[in-house]
Amino acid sequence: MFLEEGALVHLVGGRAGHVSGLASHSPGLDRDRVRDTAREVMPVISFISTEDRELNRALVEACRPFSQIVYVPDDMSLSHISLCAITRAGPVKIAVSTSGKSPAMAHIVRRRLDVLARNGTLVRPGEASAVEVIGGLRERVRGAFSEARSRKVFMYRLLMDPPTFQSLSLAGDVQAAAARASVLMEEMRSRYR
Numbered sequence: 001m002f003l004e005e006g007a008l009v010h011l012v013g014g015r016a017g018h019v020s021g022l023a024s025h026s027p028g029l030d031r032d033r034v035r036d037t038a039r040e041v042m043p044v045i046s047f048i049s050t051e052d053r054e055l056n057r058a059l060v061e062a063c064r065p066f067s068q069i070v071y072v073p074d075d076m077s078l079s080h081i082s083l084c085a086i087t088r089a090g091p092v093k094i095a096v097s098t099s100g101k102s103p104a105m106a107h108i109v110r111r112r113l114d115v116l117a118r119n120g121t122l123v124r125p126g127e128a129s130a131v132e133v134i135g136g137l138r139e140r141v142r143g144a145f146s147e148a149r150s151r152k153v154f155m156y157r158l159l160m161d162p163p164t165f166q167s168l169s170l171a172g173d174v175q176a177a178a179a180r181a182s183v184l185m186e187e188m189r190s191r192y193r
Helices: 031-041 053-063 103-118 125-144 148-159 162-170 174-192
Strands: 045-047 069-071 085-089 092-096
Touching: 031 053, 085 103, 092 103, 092 125, 125 148, 125 162, 125 174, 148 162, 148 174, 162 174
Parallel strands: 045 069
Antiparallel strands: 085 092
């Protein structure tokens, strides 16, 4: 997931070829090697996962001074975060979390959402077009409305514009939807001046 988003991943231990980056493929983990690697890399997130609870704790202590976030999937008491199961429906990402209490349940719910995403009932194709139109307008909206509250009101109004923006987006007419968004933006700007 992190690699897909363009993250730089360093692996200490693990299977050869599983993740590109710094790898030592010895069967056991050397705490000094982990500490030296953490000091050199200064990771934003350190994932620690071994079958040995005490080794996990020792590795957390070795990484914590050099890492902004530490995550141990099997021991939330050692973790700064809990990760979500993520599904994608077009340009929309949906995260499912049980706050680390049951990753298996999060996975099951995510799989149910995957089915809805694949058959188009979670995010309809026109709604995906609306996301693309809105994404293309973000800079113009920031320039048009200096206050965050005004931008928020505009975005909600745009998405709830039933006769035009919504129907144009659902029809997949991206150019007409963008033109309608421009009209709504100008109408709202004249009110907030």
